[in-house]
Amino acid sequence: MSTQSPAPPPAHGSEAPSAWVRRWSHLVPAHGTVLDVACGLGRHMRWFAQHGHPVVGVDRSPQAIEAVAPLGQALLVDIEGGPWPLAGRRFEGVVVTNYLWRPLLPVIAASVAPGGVLLYETFAAGNETVGKPARPDFLLRPGELLQACQGLRVVAYEDGFLEAPARFVQRIAAVREGPAGEPPARHRL
Known part of the structure; x- marks a missing residue:
């Protein structure tokens, strides 16, 4: 009989x-430059740096910022308690996973450059039945991510239950069309 403890879960990020x-x-x-909001480790x-993209990460954890600094621009900022550190900047890719701060949803969507994409995935209502997070403050309401992406063209959207680990999520891939008069971008599916 083995007395080994199970391996600890990987550190967040x-x-x-x-x-x-x-x-x-x-x-x-x-x-294109990719912004990772609440980038963790x-x-x-x-992923994006390995695929030839300049990257920018924002997080409030000094350990996270220290870990990502070699990858690109790393900003140590409390985005929930202070001003948005990237006001006026737009990115060809904006990534958010496992993070929700509702006051930032419009700022995040506005940070997508023309021709750029928002990739967002986080916990949704129902997750309280299977684990954490369980507080409504940290769970998207039905259709909330779609509403936050008004002005972007939705390429893919899911809202439902996933296994291994069990969780309820909403996730979206949405693009901002280029300037008027420019032919629509061709996004390979």
Whole structure:
């Protein structure tokens, strides 16, 4: 009989990149700058940097920022308690996973450059029945992510239950069309 303890779960942000982000990452224009909001230890920053994208990460954890600093621009900021540190900047890719601060939803959507993409995946209502987070403050309401993406063209959207680990999520891939008169971008599915 083995007395080994089970392996501890990976540290937040050190897991493999989200399957959703990997699936839709091809929508980010080649060599476009990608912003990772609440980047943690940089799993998505690493993914995009390895695919030739300059990356910017924002997090309030000094350990997270120290971990991602070699990858690109790393900003130590409390985005819930202070002003948005990237006011006026737009990015060809904006990634948010497992994070929700409702006052930032319009800012996040506005941070997508023309021709750029928003890849967002986080917990949704129903998750309180299977684990954490369980507080309504941290769970998207039905259709809330779609509403937050008004002005963007939705390429893919899901709202439902996923297994392994059990969780309820909403996730979206949405693009901002280019300037008027420009032919629509061709986004390979």
